[in-house]
Amino acid sequence: xxxxxxxxxxxxxxxxxxxxxxxxxxxxxxxxxxxxxxxxxxxxxxxxxxxxxxxxxxxxxxxxxxxxxxxxxxxxxxxxxxxxxxxxxxxxxxxxxxxxxxxxxxxxxxxxxxxxxxxxxxxxxxxxxxxxxxxxxxxxxxxxxxxxxxxxxxxxxxxxxxxxxxxxxxxxxxxxxxxxxxxxxxxxxxxxxxxxxxxxxxxxxxxxxxxxxxxxxxxxxxxxxxxxxxxxxxxxxxxxxxxxxxxxxxxxxxxxxxxxxxxxxxxxxxxxxxxxxxxxxxxxxxxxxxxxxxxxxxxxxxxxxxxxxxxxxxxxxxxxxxxxxxxxxxxxxxxxxxxxxxxxxxxxxxxxxxxxxxxxxxxxxxxxxxxxxxxxxxxxxxxx
Numbered sequence: 001x002x003x004x005x006x007x008x009x010x011x012x013x014x015x016x017x018x019x020x021x022x023x024x025x026x027x028x029x030x031x032x033x034x035x036x037x038x039x040x041x042x043x044x045x046x047x048x049x050x051x052x053x054x055x056x057x058x059x060x061x062x063x064x065x066x067x068x069x070x071x072x073x074x075x076x077x078x079x080x081x082x083x084x085x086x087x088x089x090x091x092x093x094x095x096x097x098x099x100x101x102x103x104x105x106x107x108x109x110x111x112x113x114x115x116x117x118x119x120x121x122x123x124x125x126x127x128x129x130x131x132x133x134x135x136x137x138x139x140x141x142x143x144x145x146x147x148x149x150x151x152x153x154x155x156x157x158x159x160x161x162x163x164x165x166x167x168x169x170x171x172x173x174x175x176x177x178x179x180x181x182x183x184x185x186x187x188x189x190x191x192x193x194x195x196x197x198x199x200x201x202x203x204x205x206x207x208x209x210x211x212x213x214x215x216x217x218x219x220x221x222x223x224x225x226x227x228x229x230x231x232x233x234x235x236x237x238x239x240x241x242x243x244x245x246x247x248x249x250x251x252x253x254x255x256x257x258x259x260x261x262x263x264x265x266x267x268x269x270x271x272x273x274x275x276x277x278x279x280x281x282x283x284x285x286x287x288x289x290x291x292x293x294x295x296x297x298x299x300x301x302x303x304x305x306x307x308x309x310x311x312x313x314x315x316x317x318x319x320x321x322x323x324x325x326x327x328x329x330x331x332x333x334x335x336x337x338x339x340x341x342x343x344x345x346x347x348x349x350x351x352x353x354x355x356x357x358x359x360x361x362x363x364x365x366x367x368x369x370x371x372x373x374x375x376x377x378x379x380x381x382x383x384x
Contacts, residue, residue, distance in 0.1 A: 005053040006191040013186040015150040015179045016041035016083075019109055020049060021186075022157030023081055025194050028107070029055035030080040032069035034062055034088065037121040038177040039111035042083035063088040067095035067108070074104040075236060077199075077227035079161055081107035086115040086128050089135070096170055097136030098238045100261060103214070103225055105164035105199060107157070109173040111180040112291075112342075114366035124177035125366030126291055126342035132172045133320050139258055141265035143272055144172040144320040146290040150184045156317070162197040163272055167264055168222050174319060176342070178292035178369050200224045202232065212243040221264035265321055274317035275326055279305055283312030285379055286330060288351055289340040290316040293370050297340045300375035309383045319347070324354050331355040336382040340375045342366050 006025045013021070020042050023031075031046045043059070050057045056073075060066040066082045073080035084092065089110050099106060114120025115127045132144045143163050145156040156173060164171035202224045204211070213234045214223045226232040235245035240257055242248040265272070279301050289297035294315045304311035314330065316323065331337070337355060339348035340362040348361040362378050364370050 002052045003049070006188060006194065008188050008190050011186045011188065012183060013150050014041060015147075015153045015175070015182045015184075016111065017045045018150040018153040018186045019083070019157050019173065019175070019180075020045040021188065022154035023107070023161070024049060024053060024055075025154070025188065025191070026079060026158040026161040027196060028079040028081050028161065029053065030070065030073040030078040031056070031082065032058045032060050032066045032073070032080070033082040033084065034060050034066055036063075036085045036088045038113055038180050039083040039085050039109060041180070042109060042111075063091035064095065067092040067099075070106045071095060071099050071102065071104050074099075074106045075102070075228045079165070081109065081161075083109040083111065085111050085113050085121075086125070086131075087118065089128055089131060093131070093135040096142075097138060097140060099170040100136070100140045100142070101238050102236050103168040103223060103261070104170070105161075105168050106170050107160050107164060107173065108170060109157070109175065112174065112176045120367045122177070123367045124292065124342060124369055126174075126176055126293065127346070127366060128174065129319060129341075129343065129346045132174055139262055141262050142170060142172055142320055143167065143265065143318070144174050145274065145318050146174045146316060147179055148291055148294050148315065149179060150182055150186050152317075153179060154186050154188065158194060159274075162195055165199040166197050166222070167220075167268060167272070168199070168225060169265065172320075174291070176291045202226050213245050214241065215243045216260065220268060221260050269321040270325075272318060272321060273323045273326070275323050276315045276317055278313040278315070280312045280314075282310050284310040284333070284335045285312070285338065285382055286334045286336070287311065287313045287338045287340060287375060287379065288316065288327070288347065289313065290319060290347070291342075293340050293342055296370050296372045297375050299372040300379060303372065303376050304379045304383075307380075309379060311379050316347070322350050322354075327351060327354045336360065338362060338375070338378050338382070340370055342370060
């Protein structure tokens with residue numbers, strides 16, 4: 001029996017499957033990818049589901065081709081995505097930069113595992129945070145969200161597609177193995193309750209070679225790039241290009257273009273950033289965390305509060321752009337910051353950069369979820 005694109009109702013759902021269903025609910029109709037643990041269940045699920053909704057699933061020969069293919073689908077107007085893990089994300093990085101330069105919205109789901117190299121394929125990690133931000137060469141900005149539950153695997157997949165389309169940039173869903181393989185309740189709303197942001201389209205009709213597909217006329221710095229095949233004369237290149245999309249090798253054009261690509265994300269950061277705060281009232285010790293580790297951090301903070309320690313939690317729902325203003329404002333009333341993450345301190349260094357003081361790290365290189373106990377111990381240590 002063919003199922004609808006939006007499986008409205010309450011489900012007991014695997015995190016990777018929730019991501020796949022979120023993609024379908026968001027209107028994704030094209031997936032290209034290569035199997036890699038612990039994201040493979042996303043591809044497997046979409047291989048069965050996309051044909052039910054007249055979508056296309058392609059298993060590519062590798063991750064380089066996967067990233068190139070979803071950019072091509074995006075250029076033709078499709079909401080497209082791929083799913084991978086650390087080693088695959090490394091291979092996608094060159095074409096991720098191409099997507100930034102071409103301003104083609106798409107979604108890369110990275111279900112993080114223990115790394116570097118092949119690492120721990122079936123076990124969790126959170127070590128791809130800086131790779132998502134800096135992995136492709138050059139100055140660029142991306143959007144990255146980090147779910148802490150299967151429900152957010154669904155919700156943030158939809159949000160990622162919307163933000164990618166709104167700002168014409170690849171978005172990354174930085175999940176982790178724990179959340180990807182967790183099974184919890186997922187509530188899927190009716191289709192008419194799901195937000196769907198359309199990509200900006202040209203207001204002027206096609207007029208041959210004089211059309212400027214990369215002309216920016218709005219204060220959001222986002223061009224109204226037409227889809228391939230709609231009659232507009234467009235040119236897509238990874239080279240530095242002018243407003244027509246034609247190569248222009250001048251330093252002036254390059255500086256102007258790269259600044260705009262960067263600033264269209266930074267300027268709109270307040271609309272992109274998502275955080276959640278727990279036990280913030282009266283907090284003097286702030287734990288910053290994300291993904292599955294934030295679940296342990298939340299437990300540690302509640303235990304600290306039960307002992308009379310004024311601890312709070314700032315959960316990063318979005319990691320990039322980094323919530324600098326929020327953390328800077330919090331720092332005015334916080335005595336100690338603690339960052340808990342399954343790596344050796346990638347976000348901790350960002351928090352230190354913002355607050356201009358030492359930040360305590362509760363770190364593990366990966367392979368096992370950080371439990372509440374070491375986070376609570378760090379809270380108790382600074383409380384003394």
